[in-house]
Amino acid sequence: MGLVVESxxxxxxxxxRVWRSRSxxxxxxxxxxxxHxxxxxxxxxxxxxxxxxxxxAKASLAPVPGEAVFFGISFALGTSMPHIPVSALVGGSAAIPEVTRRSLWLKGSAWHVPDYDNAEAFVRRMVREGIVDVDPVxxxxLGDTGTAPDVSERTLQRRFVAATGLTQGAVRQIHRARQAAVLIQEGVAAQEVVHRLGYFDQPHLARSLKRYVGRTATQLATPDTALPLSLLYKT
Known part of the structure; x- marks a missing residue:
């Protein structure tokens, strides 16, 4: 199957991240x-x-229609659309009504459909109009400052799940598995990936890859063009 992805x-x-693809x-x-x-x-x-x-929360097979074009905006962790709780969308989706090639209906207003080159302007407007919000906690x-938020661990977990739909542990495991997949695709040996990313051993890496990427290390090293992967990228 021909599936071309750019991001x-x-x-x-x-x-x-901003991405587009065609099949x-x-x-x-x-x-x-x-x-995300x-x-x-x-x-x-x-x-x-x-x-x-x-x-x-895990890898899954997804249908791809023929002769279709796609464009997507992947939002940063901590952002959300308050009127569509992320926690209710894990593993699912919510259709946006009244979409044409030029416009869509979003929270009671008509909007111009964005594209790959002007996604930022579209999202900035979403933020200005309160459609997208961010939880500073x-x-x-998630930051690298080493300063913990000034809230209890219980409050942090509750707000983290509300904003992302996932626990902090689940986010870390997904992120690490995606990193591992990219490294293996680049030719890094599985044992080296175990060492770099802190897996216990190769069986631990194998279970993580199978759950979150849907591939073994061997399969990642020899890509299957008939069953491509969705967007993977180096962070």
Whole structure:
């Protein structure tokens, strides 16, 4: 199956990544676990659609329609759409109504459909109008400053799950498995990946890859073009 994926990082702190893809023929892909929620637009057989996709707690097979184009905004951890709780979207999605090639209906207002090049302007407007919010406690917990948020551990966990749909432990495991998959695809030996990323041993790595990436280390080292993976990138 031909599935071409392109992505880029963003300078906007609310965005983790912007991506686009196209498929040549119908098939399936392995959807890799992800801790980020996304806003995705696609067109198939001349029909434009859009949806909010929740985090994925494990890898799963997903259908890919033939001759379709996709564009997505992957949002940073800690951001959320308060009117669509992320915790209710884990492993699922919420369709956005009344989508055309030029406009969509979002929280009671008509919006121009964004594209790969102007995603940042679209998200900045979402923030200004209160459609996207960020929990500073969660972003502080995710930061590299070494300063813990000034809340109890119980409060932190509750707010973390509310903002991301996942626990801190689940986010760490997903992130590590994705890092491991990228390293193995780059030719790093499994034993070296175990050492670099702090797995107990190779069986521990193997279980993590199977759960969160849907591939073994051997399969990652020899990619299956008939069953491609969803977006993987080096953080």
């Amino acid at each position: 880029r990082p963003s300078e906007v702190p609310y965005i983790e 040549d023929e119908a098939g399936r892909m392995m959807s890799v676990a992800t801790s 929620w996304e806003l995705v637009f696609w067109e198939h057989q001349g029909v434009p659609q859009a949806a909010v996709l929740g985090p994925e 969660v972003t502080a917990a």
